[in-house]
Amino acid sequence: MAEVTVLAATGNQMVAEAFRQAAPDVVSAYPITPQTAIVENYAKYVADGRVHTEFVPVESEHSALSSCIGASAAGARVATATSSQGLALMYEELHIASGMRLPIVMANANRAISAPINIHGDHSDVMGARDSGWIILFAETAQEAYDNSLIAFRVAEHPQVQLPVLTTLDGFITTHAMERCELLDDTTVADYVGQRQPCHPLLNGPAVGHGMFASLGGTYFEVKKAQRQAIDGAAGPIAAVGKRWAEVCGRSFESIDAFMCEDADYVMVVLGSAAGNARVVARELRAQGIKAGVARVRLYRPFPAEQLVETLKNAKAIAILDRSDSFGAQYGPVGLDTRTALYQCKRHIPTHNYIYGLGGADVTLQALHQVFTELRALAQGNLDQGLSYLGTR
Amino acid sequence: MAELTEIRWHARAGQGAVTASKLLAETALLKGNYIQSMPEYGPERTGAPLRAYSRISSEPIEVHNNIINPDIVVVLDETLLSIVDVLEGISSQGILVINSADSPDTVRATIGAAPGIKVAAVDASGIALDTIKRDIPNTPVVGALAYISDIVSVDDLKQNLINTFGKKFSQQLIDANLESVDRAVKEVQVA
Incomplete structure (x- = not known):
């Protein structure tokens, strides 16, 4: 023991x-x-x-x-x-x-x-x-x-x-x-x-x-x-x-750590320490009747594409958070991975890629609330499927 | 204890704010709480203003961002009042603990603290110079904080101080730190 x-x-x-x-x-x-x-x-x-x-x-x-x-x-x-x-x-x-x-x-x-x-x-x-x-x-x-x-x-x-x-x-x-x-x-x-x-x-x-x-x-x-x-x-x-x-x-190990994703309309894909902040915001939204979820990628390579898509499959809109950029590519690294996985599994769910927290910039709960608000616009076709820098001046 | 208590520390590098925040968090941990204690790092030069953050909760803590709306603000150096808005974002029923020889009413007037905020002043530097023989005000400030709040008890704090300081400091220095806590408990003024 x-x-x-x-x-x-x-x-x-x-x-x-x-x-x-x-x-x-x-x-x-x-x-x-x-x-x-x-x-x-x-x-x-x-x-x-x-x-x-x-x-x-x-x-x-x-x-x-x-x-x-x-x-x-x-x-x-x-x-x-x-x-x-x-x-x-x-x-x-x-x-x-x-x-x-x-x-x-x-x-x-x-x-x-x-x-x-x-x-x-x-x-x-x-x-x-x-x-x-x-x-x-x-x-x-x-x-x-x-x-x-x-x-x-x-x-x-x-x-x-x-x-x-x-x-x-x-x-x-x-x-x-x-x-x-x-x-x-x-x-x-x-x-x-x-x-x-x-x-x-x-x-x-x-x-x-x-x-x-x-x-x-x-x-x-x-x-x-x-x-x-x-x-x-x-x-x-x-x-x-x-x-x-x-x-x-006694602590679980999943390549994708899914939080309330089964019935979620709006899901945030995130790596590392910001996931806890995202879950706090998702829980606050749930209390208001908004079905939010968080999918944290714990194993990044090999990329668990099928598990991620299985986690995301019921979402109406997905925010992909990247704490780095892939300059000149269409999206940040996690954005590229996630979109490829969705395409590969024939799931056409709208996504938006957010670059956040570069150089240690604080990931505020307010900024994450903004992302979930924008996901509602994305689901209704009122936000493009591009890339934004979150919280910059 | 409240489900989650958020504390922001203002100090100058070298005053022991990081040690203080860890001492408090560890004491709370030993009583079965979840804790977080983190300095906000920048260029490290002795005397430079710094912030540190602590979270203490009976439930697991998921947030990892800086504390924007603290329940408690601790100021280890009152010369910071002219350059830092120490009350920024403090909750309306918050507590300010400050190392100052002034009365809490004087401090309140100086910084314009709202009526709902409890102000506690203790001459921690004076106490530290008397007991520890150096102007390291962190231990007496934590003693005052333990006394006026319900985060940890003064007895638990002293016990943890004996346990952690015992590993690296002389008995004389541990006794001086314990005495500084007792003095702070006796001398802290709240208004």
């Missing part, structure tokens, strides 16, 4: 605790606001002898992920953490980690990307990694940052998956806010995460090479196809591993 400790903790503290309990062989990381406390806490666990991890304090994020790749290829369980410009500096290694099918777990404190320089929370950094072949999870709360981080190890190292996982939490809003959290005992967590069973380690096995030269189409093309099949096929293992954690901790 799991032993639970209730504590006041920040998202960063909870990710560090999850990493400590998963006990990676190697953590290689470089500090950056607002992720620093994860690395700092982990370094302290190492210094205090609470974990037997090889902690590598590198000189940049490029080196952080490079050394993680080496250690993971060798057969080690590996974790790291970054944010914003740090994640951007890892760009080439992101693709190497996924192309070599290395089950690295990386926490990202979601933060704006320069310029102009800004240290606050949005999803611009992680959306730069969305096509890199990593599995991506978004946490709403500090508690969920802990849950997702533990699930991440099981998913990454699952024999049918073997892919790196980004477990993300919103900068400051989730990384730095102290909330009521539950920590499970070390033994229960160790039993859940188990040990990594590497497929083709560089150490302790027959001589192999990883990521070797694959010239002119051919093998390269086939490896990429296998990567596509692997991430598409990860949905099943993710659901199974998530469900198993839900049984252990």
Whole structure:
């Protein structure tokens, strides 16, 4: 039976605790606001002898992920953490980690990307990694940052998956806010995460090479196809591993966290910490007899298109909220994903895409009320199906 | 206790507002409440004005935005009154707790607080200089807040102070902090 400790903790503290309990062989990381406390806490666990991890304090994020790749290829369980410009500096290694099918777990404190320089929370950094072949999870709360981080190890190292996982939490809003959290005992967590069973380690096995030269189409093309099949096929293992954690901790795991969507006329699609605000507004509207719902995407890659459409199918109008923009595209990233999913499943429900909260701009309940009001206009054909910036001057 | 109490803190960096908001939230957590405590981060320079927010509720807290309509406003530095509208958005029956040697009536007149708002003044800096020997007014201010509101009891606050400060501070410093709470409870004036 799991032993639970209730504590006041920040998202960063909870990710560090999850990493400590998963006990990676190697953590290689470089500090950056607002992720620093994860690395700092982990370094302290190492210094205090609470974990037997090889902690590598590198000189940049490029080196952080490079050394993680080496250690993971060798057969080690590996974790790291970054944010914003740090994640951007890892760009080439992101693709190497996924192309070599290395089950690295990386926490990202979601933060704006320069310029102009800004240290606050949005999803611009992680959306730069969305096509890199990593599995991506978004946490709403500090508690969920802990849950997702533990699930991440099981998913990454699952024999049918073997892919790196980004477990993300919103900068400051989730990384730095102290909330009521539950920590499970070390033994229960160790039993859940188990040990990594590497497929083709560089150490302790027959001589192999990883990521070797694959010239002119051919093998390269086939490896990429296998990567596509692997991430598409990860949905099943993710659901199974998530469900198993839900049984252990008593908190549900759904790739789409649906709130009052079954009979909702107006639904908001949202990622991360803003979902709680959206639910508060939806509940206020329900009290006034307006059927509002919220669909939060917890698993972002592989994108749970069918589950999302199943959640949205009865809506008369949908607001898709994006905390980043895809400049020059028709919509923001979640807007593109959601509209593609609706089209793919032949559901022609009007949508409007809202870009909100960039650079940590506060997501006020008033602004979310405005979105639901506009959805009524959208359902009646009195609002275009375009894109708006929410709450800007 | 009310279902949800929202508190906004005004201070200057270095006065311990973040520690104070965490101390209060942790004390409430230990009594079975849900809590949130978050600083509003900006460029961090000692002496710069800052805000912090706390939410305390008997129910799970879903909102994660800044607090716009606080039930309680705590001001750790009265020199902020001339540059920050500390009463902005305060609920009509709200409470203002301020570190000031002035009487609550004087504070009320200075900032033009509406009649429905309870004003509590405590010379937390004076108390801190006497007891802790440094102008870190956070502990006595939280002591006064606990005494005049029903968020946490003074006894629970002191017990949590012993538990959390006990991990990193000397017995002498813990005793000084406990004394600062007792002094604040005795000296706070409400109007």
